[in-house]
Amino acid sequence: MNLASFPIESYGLTLMWVIPLLTSLITFAVPARNHKRIKIISAVGAGLNFALIIGLTVRFVQVAGLAQINTPELFSGQSAHLFFAMNVPWFSTLNINYNIGVDALSMLMSLLTGLIIFAGVFASWEIENQAKEFFTLLNILVSGVFGVFISYDIFSFFLFYEVAVLPMYLLIAVWGTGRKEYSAMKLTLMLVGGSALIMAGILALYFESGLSTFDLNALAAHPFAASFQNWVFPVMFVGFAILGAMFPFHTWSPDGHAAAPTAVSMLHAGVLMKLGGYGCLRVAMYALPEGAKLWMPYFMVLIIYNVAFGAFIAVRQKDLKYITAYSSVSHLGLVLLGLGVLTYTGLKGSALQMISHGLLTALFFCLIGMIYGRTKTRNIDEMGGLLKVMPFLGVAFMIAGFAGLGLPGLSGFVAEVTIFLGAFQNDSIIMRISTVLAILSITATAVYVIRSANRMLSGPIQIPAHAQLTDANWIERIPVILLLIGLFGMGLMPRWISNILDTSLNPIFNNLMR
């Protein structure tokens, strides 16, 4: 078969979620005792998919870059322009279509997902207990995530979203650690509570518009009455924001992440939590701009709790996973802050932060999984001097930490500084206070990063057995190096991401400002 002639533009997106699904079916057919084969199949599937997505992204950058020059009017309107689009009737009675396509944001999020799941398979190499079921469920979950990013029919958007959320329960409850049943239940119930709100919002949009369509672009073009937007927006926003761990609905995140196995934490914190901000931007703010303008200042009060106080709470944690989870709460607060200030720069920063935090937190959880696998403890007080015994993991942890505190040259800086610059452009009182607090909270971020890195990596070794630990083997180095490349790549060359994101954010922003 000639690879060059493959119609990547027509079927590439569909393959993106079909490949994980097929992988999961194949792993399901392999005998359960054959762990190695299951893992290899998963790795091949994820690798194939990652390669496909890289191909798609390269193609996307070419096509969209050309379109930016030749037909700028495509992106200056109020309607998102989709690439690689496909629209097939699916359930015609209700006018539900298989309506897929990507714009820059969803393409980048897919790339992120492809990278994280590829890394995640290698990070799960140590799983021995019921490996077959684990990888089967993991691949189903991944399939759902990809589906969400490419759907422009909000019914299938929701459907894929549920496909992604539900396997999570089993993955945590069976393969987790600590209080796993409690945490899995808590996570699932709160997320499903969020989905209920989203579902209500989707149905409201469907019936109120009278268009009998779930097409997001069509719904966004429909001028909903302000009174309607004013009650549907908060419903949908909260629904998504629960997934994005907005205060006070963030408490599932520390418990859930602490209990979840490594790959699930990586995927969940890295990608699924981004669906919160992504959904807020893509669905709630896009379709209900008036509601957003009315409500965002009020939500800002909740969001600033995430950003500033999340960081302060992380300072006081001792468990590495809790530290990372609260740091996620803080960083995802920045995503919502960027959205909430309703300025173009803010939106840009928010989109960048979604990608940056995805890489960052996936790397964190990946490293924590490996460190925990060796030290058998996640309590930073019981560690020390680990840089000497595991230099590779130690240095990678330091780099991840520096990315987290927004060191220039790594992805976090690019996103944070954009959000701060964008946030200050909104001069309402509440936004100002929030921005000032958010900027000042970068000190707290530095405190928890430096504190945990120092306790863990430097000083004398606390437990004698730790002196015999080994550094990462080559299978473990693959995910770490891949994610590090992502962090550095975005931090050193933010230019192309920033340029390409314009194609996707302009329509949303124009819609917001109409």
Next chain:
Amino acid sequence: MTDLIQLQESIWARHSYLILALPLLSFIINSLLFSKKKKISAAISTVLSGASFAYVLGLVIPWFKIVLKAGSAPAQILWNWNWFPMTENFGVKLGLLLDPISAMMLVVITAIAFLVHVYSVGYMKDDPGKGRFFPLLSLFAFAMLGLVISTNLLQMYIFWELVGVSSYLLIGFWYHKPSAVAAAKKAFIITRFADAFFLLGIVIVAWMNGSVDFLLINTPEAAAQLNRTVSLGFASFNALSIATLLIFTGGWGKSAMFPMHVWLPDAMEGPTPVSSIIHSATMVVAGVYLTARMFPLFSAAPFTLEVVMWVGAFTAAFAAIIAITQKDIKRILAFSTLSQLGYMMFSLGVARMGTDINSLGYSASMFHVFNHAFFKCMLFLGAGAIIHRVHSNDLDEMGGLRKQMPWTYAAMLIACLAIAGVPPFSGFFSKDEILLTALQNGHIAVFVTGTVVGLLTAFYMFRFFFLIFHGEARTEISTAKEDPWMTFPIVLLAIPAAVGGLLLHKAFGSIVIPPMQISDICFANYDWVPWLATAMGVLGIALAWVLYGRKQTDVAAVLNTEDRPRWYQVVYDKFYIDDLWLWFSRTLIIKTFSGGLKWFDRNIIDGTMDLVGAVLQRGGVAVRKMQNGSVALYLGLFFTGLFLVAWFGNLPLK
């Protein structure tokens, strides 16, 4: 200025990105390939750092000739790359701005970096971490060079942070030592705390001006545009004052001005070459450099300059007093650095009188940066050589080193005379100009402070000098020869310390002037100021001789820290500022505030979530009992329901 335009076309200017690329290359190659091969790593770093010094000279010497002939030096942007275009009309640019102060800093940094590299080859010879040391030193050089060539505030912030991180990594270089790790953490977090304000200031400037380019914001138009009321939510401020003050706060922390000075003495836990280049000669000057860089804008905000002046003057005096009592030679030098940084700072602060700008304050400050970099770097390198010899930082273990280390002794004498302000050594010229500016612009209190601190400086530096080199040896010291790798840079650095002031003070006065409208009024010249300054220096040296230098000095009594009067203890314990910070950060912020938040989050917020879950579960259990299969109950419920519907509802039954 056709010459300058020609310069811009020259091969040196066209490839001036190499100034950054060479140290970066050294960092990347060494950290990826040669982290185990220590010798190669040291060689590559040293050669590349020498190359970047040579490159800078190739660029700056022709530039210097041109501007010296023309008598003025307008800023030039050699390249400016739009690294991160945020929106259509705003982006983060990385570029090279060539003007007197950046040219001066380029020479200082690359020269000192090269010499410190050479020195480190000797100093780190037997250190197991040598493979980590050289790449980190290169990273620092890269970051520091990027900082001084910044064309805009965001570029400066980027390299500012990188400098902070390399400083953190190098202070904590011996990461198995808890004290080094704690010092690194302290340095990073305090400077980061200041940087948060710096970033806020940048954001305000960017928002109000739409640009962060130095050439655009250092103009009267930009100052006028900023001179408006801005609401920060809880209160309203004058944007010009608040933005400049916030930006200055960044420099306040980086230059370790009181009360954010506490990290600098602790930073001496790092290897001595690091203390020499980062924590005395270059990085800590970044705050002064930032203030000078933004001087035209700062000088439009009188309140900010007032703060700069008082913070500088107070730190100068405060640190000098503490330096008198310390026993750790690196800490003495650290406090001396603080004190000298205070001079540089207040020199900028006093440069304005009413609406007139006295360019002498600006050039004197930069001149002091230049002179101080060389003599202080050398003092640290000398201290390092001594520590290498006696294996201790403590004055208790020294004495009588004059005979063992003749080269170091001679060089250190020159440096001590330079810092004490004795003519014709370099420190005299810049310090004299600083004092003169303070007097000319009518800041008498600051002038008096500066003069007295001059006396203290000479005193504590010669206390340091006599107790190290004179008297009897207090421990057994090996009589090995001085390591040429280490002695060579020390002796070389003595040259600028000796003659730098004499040769360059004219050039600094004419070229290094703030890029703005300067008053052409003739400021009064006080002929007696140099005499006074010299007298203070000599008096300080004489006092130190009487107390510590003579043969009959009772060294044990002098160095005793136990049975001392109360005030001595307070000074020796650095006025307990460190403990205050510790209480503030550990008890107030981490234990109380963060701890309280954690409790609130776990118990109140999460507790509520759990409660909701529990209520639903209990409710379910309760409702489940109704579905027990009893027909009587079902019928009863059915009729009750029917009755209620009939009673309240609008059914036809009614």
